Amino acid sequence: GQNIDQPTEMTATEGAIVQINCTYQTSGFNGLFWYQQHAGEAPTFLSYNVLDGLEEKGRFSSFLSRSKGYSYLLLKELQMKDSASYLCAAAGDSSYKLIFGSGTRLLVRP
Amino acid sequence: EAQVTQNPRYLITVTGKKLTVTCSQNMNHEYMSWYRQDPGLGLRQIYYSMNVEVTDKGDVPEGYKVSRKEKRNFPLILESPSPNQTSLYFCASSPYIGEPQHFGDGTRLSIL
Numbered sequence: 001g002q003n004i005d006q007p008t009e010m011t012a013t014e015g016a017i018v019q020i021n022c023t024y025q026t027s028g029f030n031g032l033f034w035y036q037q038h039a040g041e042a043p044t045f046l047s048y049n050v051l052d053g054l055e056e057k058g059r060f061s062s063f064l065s066r067s068k069g070y071s072y073l074l075l076k077e078l079q080m081k082d083s084a085s086y087l088c089a090a091a092g093d094s095s096y097k098l099i100f101g102s103g104t105r106l107l108v109r110p
Numbered sequence: 111e112a113q114v115t116q117n118p119r120y121l122i123t124v125t126g127k128k129l130t131v132t133c134s135q136n137m138n139h140e141y142m143s144w145y146r147q148d149p150g151l152g153l154r155q156i157y158y159s160m161n162v163e164v165t166d167k168g169d170v171p172e173g174y175k176v177s178r179k180e181k182r183n184f185p186l187i188l189e190s191p192s193p194n195q196t197s198l199y200f201c202a203s204s205p206y207i208g209e210p211q212h213f214g215d216g217t218r219l220s221i222l
Contacts, residue, residue, distance in 0.1 A: 031208055042200060043153070045210035087153065091207060097168060098143070098207070102152035 002026045004101035006088050011107045012078055020073045020086050020104045028093030034062050034073045035087040037103065043087055046073065075106075083108045112137045116201050116214035123191060124222050131186045131217050133201035141204045142184040143168070143211065144176065146197040153200065159184055160207075191221045 004024045012018040024032065031050040035043035049055055049064035049071060061074040075082055085103040092099060114135045123129055135142065143158040145168075155168030159178040173195055175187040184203075188195060198218050202211040 033210070042213035042215050043211075044213070048208075048210060050208070089153075097155060097158065098211075099155075099169070100145075100153035102150060 002090075002092055002099050004088055004090055004099055006086075006101040006104045008102065009105045009107070011109060012075075014078055014080060014108055014110050016078050017074065017076050018078060018106065020075075020088075020106065022071045022073070022088035022101060024069050024071070024088070024090040024099075024101075026069075026090050026092035026099060029066060030091040030093075032062075032064055032071050032091075033089040033098070034060075034071075035089065037085045037087060039084070046086075078108050080108050080110070082106065112212070114201055114203055114212050114214035116199075116217050118217060119215065120218045122220040122222065125192055126190050129188050129191060129219075131188075131199060131201075131219070133184045133186065133214060134182050135184075135203040135212070136182065137203065137205075137212065138181065139203035139205050139212075140181075141207050141209075141211075142178065143202045144174070144184070144186045145200045145202065146170065146195075147200060147216075148197050156186070156199075188219075191219075193221050195219065196221045 006022045034046040037043040047062035054063045059076045064071045087103045088101040144156040145153040154170045157176040159165040201214040204211040
């Protein structure tokens with residue numbers, strides 16, 4: 001079956017670096033997305049990987065290994081406003097269907 | 111302003127009373143999708159549409175209908191709502207599936 005796993009919760013300190021992991025099993029693969037969702041709000045797009053390697057965007061980077069079915073989101077220089085849920089989503093065989101993980105709730109402490 | 115607009119934002123209703131949640135986007139996007147979000151289960155896709163008059167089931171389509179008569183609109187219809195459809199619903203659109211999706215602000219439905 002198709003499945004995405006990511007940790008439920010993580011805690012980190014302001015100014016630090018945190019890595020949120022995501023493993024996926026899909027029938028076929030057409031890309032992996034990361035979204036950020038603050039409590040009570042809509043998800044907003046962070047990154048997209050379809051090829052192996054690291055994509056960097058300011059304080060956020062995302063890594064993909066297709067052979068391992070693995071991705072991570074790296075957040076540097078954490079700020080209090082980074083406290084949110086981070087959703088990993090994969091597009092499988094039918095690239096019109098997106099499968100989301102349950103999300104990782106990140107708490108950034110002073 | 112580029113946006114996805116859902117209405118209503120909140121609705122409390124009773125079992126069996128048909129309801130429609132509207133979704134409209136002003137970005138000329140081909141792809142639109144409906145999700146429900148429940149605690150511990152994340153976002154689950156209900157239906158999606160690749161273009162006008164082309165729709166298909168997501169992972170949890172039971173109890174829902176959609177239509178895509180115009181490119182900008184993608185309403186979600188609950189013909190006979192039941193309590194297990196109480197959830198937070200999001201509509202999303204993107205130029206194509208490989209592109210980032212823009213989400214509406216969400217509709218919180220409570221079915222009593």
